[in-house]
Amino acid sequence: MRAFMGIAPDAGQLMTMLLKLVNPKNAIEIGVFTGYSLLLTALTIPDYGKITAIDKNRKAYEIGLPIIKKAGVEHKIDFTESPALPILDKLLENVDIQDIEFILFLSKFQALEIGSCASCCGLQPEKEGSFDFAFVDADKNNYWNYHKRLMKLVKIGGMVIYDNTLWGGSVALREEDVPEAKREWRQCAIEFNKLISADPRVEMSQVPLGDGITICRRVC
Numbered sequence: 001m002r003a004f005m006g007i008a009p010d011a012g013q014l015m016t017m018l019l020k021l022v023n024p025k026n027a028i029e030i031g032v033f034t035g036y037s038l039l040l041t042a043l044t045i046p047d048y049g050k051i052t053a054i055d056k057n058r059k060a061y062e063i064g065l066p067i068i069k070k071a072g073v074e075h076k077i078d079f080t081e082s083p084a085l086p087i088l089d090k091l092l093e094n095v096d097i098q099d100i101e102f103i104l105f106l107s108k109f110q111a112l113e114i115g116s117c118a119s120c121c122g123l124q125p126e127k128e129g130s131f132d133f134a135f136v137d138a139d140k141n142n143y144w145n146y147h148k149r150l151m152k153l154v155k156i157g158g159m160v161i162y163d164n165t166l167w168g169g170s171v172a173l174r175e176e177d178v179p180e181a182k183r184e185w186r187q188c189a190i191e192f193n194k195l196i197s198a199d200p201r202v203e204m205s206q207v208p209l210g211d212g213i214t215i216c217r218r219v220c
């Protein structure tokens, strides 16, 4: 029996190998929990690499943080406690909050318009196509919403991995044979699997490891 909630070790092993092949410099993780998959990514990417890690619960992240520190990879992680969708939307805006504050500060002294300052400072466009790897392991009812945003944030040729896409194998069962508590996210997984397999922006492979992982490569 698995003693924790997170990517299964065999799926994690595959993810580590893929990370080594992709060698991402800029990664994003949605759904951190205590940081098992985050640690795998942080240990694998180069020392100058960065992971934008988002979870709505910081407490769980703090449980695993001493291990991340002990592994000497904390400097690669930029953790944000928040529901993920608004953060992805913010990343898709050309200028982030700190930049806007900086521009407003400058404009007081230099009579600059926000738009002209943003372009002269080279602050936009920023995050579109700037990630080479994303791992999604959060609320299953939002996977398609995450995918739509990641198809802009992850560069063409970049990789996105979704965990739990077989939802304990329940996607292959009749609904009445699935425990009530698992039905809603089973339905989400089924819908997501249909949508992603028909999405021309990605090449994808669903791997029956752990709870099922879907590996995508953005092609356009």
Ligand SMILES: C[S@@+](CC[C@H](N)C(=O)[O-])C[C@H]1O[C@@H](n2cnc3c(N)ncnc32)[C@H](O)[C@@H]1O
Residues within 6 Å of the ligand: 005, 006, 007, 030, 031, 032, 033, 034, 035, 036, 037, 038, 054, 055, 056, 057, 060, 082, 083, 084, 085, 137, 138, 139, 142
């Ligand atoms: C299965 S755990 C992640 C496990 C982690 N990836 C690992 O392998 O160790 C799911 C996490 O998603 C987070 N989560 C759920 N809904 C979320 C949302 N809307 N935005 C951000 N995080 C969310 C939960 O707080 C939880 O920590």
